[in-house]
Amino acid sequence: MSKKIRSAAPKAATDSTAEISLTINGEAITREVSTRRLLSDFLRHELGLTGTHVGCEHGVCGCCTVIIDGWAGRSCLTLAVQADGADIRTVESLAADDGTLHAVQQAFHECHALQCGFCTPGFLMSLVNYFERTPSPDLSEDGIRSVLAGNLCRCTGYQNIVAAVRRAAELLNVEGAKS
Amino acid sequence: MSTQMFGAPIPRNVDPRLLKGEGAYVDDIPLTGALHAAFLRSPFARARIVSIDVSAALAYPGVAAVYTCDNIGSLDMEMPLLVPHPCLIGARTQRPLARDEVFYVGQTIAMVVAVDRYTAEDAAALIDVDYEPLDVTVELEAAAAEGAHLVHPDVAGNIAADFTQTSGDPDAAFAKAEHFTKVSVRIERSTAAPMECRAVAARYDGATGELTVWDSTQGPIPIRGGLAAIFDIDEDKVRVIAPDVGGGFGQKVMLFYPDEVLVPNAAMELGAPVKYIEDRPENFLGSNQERTQVHELELAANKDGEVLGVRDTFLHDTGAFIPYGIAVAQVASTSIAGPYRIPNIWIKFQAIYTPTVPVSPYRGCGRPQACFAIERAMDKLADELGMDRIALRRKNMIRKDDFPYLREGLLFADGLAVRHDSGDYEGAIDMLEAHMDIAGFRAEQAAARKENRYLGFGLACYVEGTGLGPYEGAHIRIHPITGKVYVNTGLTTQGQGHETIFAQIVADQLGVAVTDVIVTEGDTLAYDWGAATYASRAAVVSGNAVYKTAVVVREQVLETASGMLEVAPIDLELENGEVRLKGFPERKVTLAEVATISNPLRYTFSESSKSAAQFASSAKHDRPPLDEGAHPGIEATDYYSPPCATWAYGGHAAIVEVDPELCTVKFLRYVCLHDCGRVINPMIVEGQIRGGLAQGIGGALYERIEYDEDGNPRNANFMDFLMPYATEVPEVEILHMETPSPLNPLGVKGVGEGGTIAVGACVASAIEDALQPFGIERLHEVPLTSNVLHAALDRAKAGGAP
Amino acid sequence: MKPPQFEYQRALTIEEAIAARAANDNTAILAGGQSLLPTLNFRLGAPDSLIDISRIPSLSQIEITDSEVKIGAMVRQRQVEIHDEINQANPLLRETLAHVAHLVIRNRGTVVGSLAHADAAAELPSVLLTCDGRVEVVGPNGARSIAADEFFRFHLTTALKPDELVTAACFPVLAPGTGWAFGEIARRRGDYAIAGVCVVLSVDSNGNCTSASLGACGIGSRPIRLHGAEKILVGSRLDEDAIAAAGDAAREAVETPDDTQASQAYRQQVLATLVRRNVVRAAARAGAPA
Known part of the structure; x- marks a missing residue:
C-alpha cells in the first residue's frame, strides 16, 4: 500500500491529577497521577512493575494483591492517590538480588503450585503477608484453604498450592510446620 | 545415559521467571506511545441498529479514532468459518463490528481508540446508538421449538446444523433387547474464565512494512496467516507472538475475535501501537463459552446387564454464531458410548442458534456432556436391573483383547472413524473399586444414616480422543558457543509446562541438562509451521x-x-x-565443540571455537567446505503427523456428605484414576488433572452462565459467576495407569482435558446416592447448586417420601 | 472496568469532610474502598467527588468501655477481627468477620464502611441490629446517634443524609454469661450470604431463656430482626421443641422472592436451619444445659 499520512495525535485527556510520593519496594518515588488511576495500573503502566497482574478489577480474583503499609490489599480496589505516603511491596521485591527465591516462591516451584503463572503473584503476596502477620499460622487443610480463598486460580485446582503453603512454612521454620 | 529424564517429576524451567513477576503477558509488553481500545457493546440480544452517532465520542479529549462498520474498509465482513462441515445449514459467523443488527448482548458495535483505557471507556459511553429491539427466544429448548423467535431471520427453526451418525445396527439391537432405560439430562453453560482475559497489542513499522501482533492466543500461526490474508501483506511481514498466556482452556483458540483484526488495523492506520486488554465483564460478554446441551438418551440392554445399543438425540446450544462449526457437538456425539463396547449406536444432534455469546470448545469440548448422559444412564440401568453400578460397567467395558476397538460409522472431529487404540478399561475399574473399598464404605454409609448423616458414593468413567492432527513440527539447534540446545515449536503454552516436558525429551536424546534445553513456543518468527494448542494434543503431536x-x-x-x-x-x-x-570418559568433546566444528565458517571468539580448532586437521582442501546436501551447524527440523486420535481414559469416584437441610455438599474423598499412556512428567500430568478437575467441580456444583428472558447476562462478573476458590475444591487422590499408545513413538496420550470430563457425572452420582433415603428423583442436571438440591428434596417431600 | 472521572478530596479533619459533603450533594466517602471501588470500576456510580477520610486521625480509634465497643470509621475489619480485647467484649465480631469476604479484603475494608454500604446480604449490619448497636454520625448541625434499627432503611440505603458522615459504630458489650453465635450459608465461602443468622441470648440459673435477640441478613431488603423466633425462645427452656418452633417461626421473615441463586423456599429452609443450629451453639455458650 502507498504510504499514508499519519493521523494527528489525540488531544490530552482532561483528567484531574495529583502529585504523590510513596515508597515502592524500598525505593522512594514521586509522580503526578490522574486521580482516578487505579494503583494496579499505576504500578504496571507508570512504574513498569508488571509482575502485579489484573484479573477482574472488582476485588474477587486476587491477582493484583500487593502489600500496602504492611497489609496485603487489592491494588485494583485502591486509587494511586490513596497510596500517597504509603509503603508498597510488590512481587518484584520478593527474590533476593542474586535471584534466590523467597521461601514462598521456592515452595511454589518445588510443589508445582503454578501453571500459567497469572494468578501467582497475588497468591505470593497474600501468603507472604499472612506469614509475616501470623506467628502461629493454622496449617490444617481447612485453615490453609481458608487463607487461600480470596485468590482465584483456574489452572492448578489449588491442591499443590496447599502443599506449597505447608512447604513454605517448613522453609520459614514456622513452629509446627515440620511434616 | 545415567538418569532418564522422561518420566521424572522435575520442576518446571519456566517457574523462576513467573514467580519473580518477570512473566511477559500481552499487557506487560512495553509499547511506547501505545493507544488503548475500548468497545461499545450491544445492550440488546436482538435489535436493528437504526443509527450510530459517534460525533461526541470523536470530539472527546484524548480520543484518536472511533471505528464502526462504516470505516473499517474490507474488515466489514463475516469472519471465516473455521471448521466447515456439510451438515451446517446457513452457517453464520460474526462481523468485527455489527452492521444493521445485533445478535447477542455484548456484540461489538464500535471501537474507540484513545490515549488510555479510562478515556476510551469515557468516550465509548458517549456513542449514541438508536436501536429497534426485537423479540428473542433465549432458552435452548424453546429456541428449538416451533414458533421460536429466530436469531437469524433466514435460518429456519434456529437450526444451525443437523447431523446423525450410526454405528452397527441400532434398530436391530433395540428390537431384541430385554430392558430399556431412558434419561433426559441437561448440562448448563459455563465458560473457561482464564485468569488473564484475552488481550491483543499491535505495532506497525511503516519503514519496514512489518506488522507485529502480541496476542493472548492459543494459535498464533493461524492468526498470522489470517492477518496476512486479510490485510493482503506477505506472511513474512507479519509476526504474531503469543507471549506468556494466562490460561486459555480453549477460549483462546477461537479466531478471529473482533479485536484480533481491529487492533492491528488501527495500529496500521493510526501509526501508533494499539492495545486492547479485555476486562473481566467483557470476557463474559464477548469471549466464547460452552456446555449447554440437552440429551434424550436410551439404552437397550439384556437383563444380565449387557448393553446392546444406545440411541441419543441432543440439542446443542451454539450461541448466536457457529464459527467452529459442529466441533463441540461432534465430539460429544462420538464420545457417547464412553468406554463401553455398546456395538450399536444411533446419535443425532441439532445445533441451535440462541441470541447469546457464541459457543466454541472449552476444556472438555462436548465430552463432559456426553459423559454425563451415558454415565447417568448407566447408573439408572444398574439400579433398574438391581445390579451393582461397578459390575454393570465392568461387564460392558471394552476388553483388553478388543483393542483396537473400532466404532465404524462414527466420525470423530478429525474426520476419521473412532478407534480406541489401547487400554485396560477393566483393570482400571478393578483398581478403582479396590482403592475405594466399596464394602467398607457401604457399612460406613449405613452407620452414618442412623445418625442422620447422609453419605454417598459416586462413580463415572470417561474416554477422551486426544492428540488430533494434522501435524506439528520442531526445529532443534545446538548453540556453538554455549552448547545449549534451542528448540522451536509452532505450539503455544498457556501454562501446561510444555517447555519442560519437551526439554526432558530432548535431554534424554542429547545428554544435556533439562535446564540447558531452551524451548520457544508461540512466536511465528521462531517457527511457523503447525496448528495450535488444543484437543490435548501438545504432548502427543508436538512431543x-x-x-x-x-x-x-x-x-x-x-x-x-x-x-x-x-x-x-x-x-x-x-x-x-x-x-x-x-569406557574412556576422558576421550570426549563438548556439544559446543561439536556444534562449532560443524560450521566450516568459524570465528575464534569463544572458548569452544578455540578448543575445537584442535580437531580442525580434517579440514578439506580438495572440495567445498560443505559437502553437497550438507548444512552448517548441528540442527534439524522434523514433523509428526498422527494417524488418528489416541484414546486416553479413566474413572472418577467420590464420597460426599450432603446436608439435607442446608443442601450443601462436602467431599469426603475424591479419587481420579487415569491412563494417558506413557507419562513424561508425572508432576505436570497430575497438575493437569487437578486443574481440569477443579473446572469440573465448578461445572458440577457452581458455575452457570445465566441469561434472563430478554437475553441479558445476569452474572457477567466474578462475584456472581461462581468459580471455585480453594475452599470449594476437594483434595484429589490420583491413581495412574500407563498403557502406551501404539500410535506414536513416545507412546503418549493427551491429558489436558481428562480431569474435567467425568466430574459432573461422578458428583451427581454421589449426591444421588447420598439422598437416596429421601426418595429423590434422579439428578440429571448440572450444576447441582444447593438451590437445585433443595428443590429436588422439596419435590420428594411433596411426593410423600418413604 | 475503569472508574469515571471524579474530583478527589482528602479531608484531614471531620470538619473538612463535612464541609466537602455539604458543598455537593453527589459525593461519596472513600474509607477502605472495598465496596466503593468496585462500584466505580463497574461505572455503576458516578459521584462528582470522593472524600478520602483515611487521614483523619480520630477515625482510626477503637474505644472499649464497660458498655460499648466503639469502632472508628477507618478501623479495618481485620484489625477488629484480631483484636483480643474486642473479642472479649463482643465475640460476635470475630466470629462474624470470618464470613465477611476474604482476608485480604478485610485487611482494607472497614467495619463502618460495610455498615454504611448497607448491603442487605452483608453480615455486619445484621450483627449491629441484633446487638441493638448504633452508629455515630456527624453533619453540618453536629453529631447524632442513630440506632441500628433506624439506620438500615433498604438495600444499599441508610438514614445517613448526603451531608453527613458516619464516624463510628458502637457494638454493645455482651454481658458475662451471654450466649452468642453467627453462622451463614453463602454460595461460596466468603460470598454474601444466602442467609445468615446472628443470635444473642441469655439463660438463667434454671435453664430458662431470659432474653433472645435474633437477626438475619440476606433474606430481605435490609437486615431483619426475627421477632417471632425471639418470642418463642424467651421464657422457654431452649429445648428441642422450642428451638424447632423458633426456626419455623423465622421462615415468614424471608421477604426475598425467588431469584436465580435461591428460591424463597430454600432461603426459608436455610434460615430456619441456621436459627436452630445457631441457637443451640449460643445456648451452649450461655451455659445452658445441653
Missing part, C-alpha cells in the same frame, strides 16, 4: 515431533563427533553436555 527431531540431531552429533574423535559413532555416548568414548 513426538520434538522427539523425532532430537533423534536426527543426535545422529548429527554422533556423526560429527566420531570424525573429531576418530572412532565409530556406535562407540560414543552423550552425557553431561559431552560426547564421550564409551
